[in-house]
Amino acid sequence: MQQKTQVHAEAGKQDLVVIREFDLPLELLFKAYIEPDIVEQWMGTKVLKLENRKHGSYQFETTDPRGNTHRFNGVIHEFGENRKITRTFEMENTPFPVQLEFLEFEPLSNHTSKLKMHIVYKSVEDRDQMLRMPFSQGINMAHNRLQEIVNNLK
Amino acid sequence: MQLRRDVFQAIADPTRRAILVLVASQSMTAGAIAANFDTARPTVSRHLQILTECELLQQEQNGREIYYRLNPRKIKELADFIEPFRQLWDDRFNTLEAVMKQYKPKE
Numbered sequence: 402m403q404q405k406t407q408v409h410a411e412a413g414k415q416d417l418v419v420i421r422e423f424d425l426p427l428e429l430l431f432k433a434y435i436e437p438d439i440v441e442q443w444m445g446t447k448v449l450k451l452e453n454r455k456h457g458s459y460q461f462e463t464t465d466p467r468g469n470t471h472r473f474n475g476v477i478h479e480f481g482e483n484r485k486i487t488r489t490f491e492m493e494n495t496p497f498p499v500q501l502e503f504l505e506f507e508p509l510s511n512h513t514s515k516l517k518m519h520i521v522y523k524s525v526e527d528r529d530q531m532l533r534m535p536f537s538q539g540i541n542m543a544h545n546r547l548q549e550i551v552n553n554l555k
Numbered sequence: 556m557q558l559r560r561d562v563f564q565a566i567a568d569p570t571r572r573a574i575l576v577l578v579a580s581q582s583m584t585a586g587a588i589a590a591n592f593d594t595a596r597p598t599v600s601r602h603l604q605i606l607t608e609c610e611l612l613q614q615e616q617n618g619r620e621i622y623y624r625l626n627p628r629k630i631k632e633l634a635d636f637i638e639p640f641r642q643l644w645d646d647r648f649n650t651l652e653a654v655m656k657q658y659k660p661k662e
């Protein structure tokens with residue numbers, strides 16, 4: 402069976418592509434990216450700022466189990482309603498360089514849609530480090546919060 | 556001097572990736588591998604050494620000749636290294652899907 406979420410990361414390249422097909426109409430998928438209270442639910446972050454427009458910016462914040470806060474921010478370069486978002490992503494107070502994200506949304510049918518997320522990193526090493534990071538605490542924490550939300554929905 | 560032998564560093568080099576592709580179909584001697592490249596023989600030997608040190612290649616003695624072949628276990632490890640990253644996004648997107656299925660437009 403084909404996996405719903407696919408990651409394509411070729412060896413020796415500084416980018417990767419994440420592709421996911423959703424059992425949701427395109428408009429609902431896109432809404433999950435632009436409504437702050439919904440972003441908070443699935444990303445497990447607090448949304449401090451989210452300006453959905455060209456040259457707008459966003460800032461998210463997560464709190465780890467020890468109470469430390471971690472912030473992420475970026476600038477939106479392109480914003481096409483129900484179509485695409487091009488933005489930067491940066492983790493504050495970390496040595497990781499900023500990354501560039503191209504998000505493309507497309508309808509598959511009236512009830513299904515697809516997201517393609519193309520992420521470009523500063524170097525091959527930066528990409529590989531980010532790929533290996535999901536074990537790290539900050540993201541595990543976000544992951545646990547997501548699990549809680551899903552469990553509450555059941 | 557002990558150099559760090561990281562699999563990811565090993566495959567970052569295009570010649571080394573080409574070597575892996577070459578021996579994927581059959582075991583080959585260093586000479587046969589080198590014949591496929593314009594680079595000097597010692598350079599190819601160095602690449603083979605690096606690939607062997609990080610266990611992507613295995614050496615096999617066959618009579619007088621040493622053959623190089625892929626180490627399937629290590630290759631699988633490499634293929635699996637993105638799995639936790641994939642899993643992370645899969646979980647996030649599953650949540651997104653679940654949240655949006657409950658979505659009621661605001662009045």
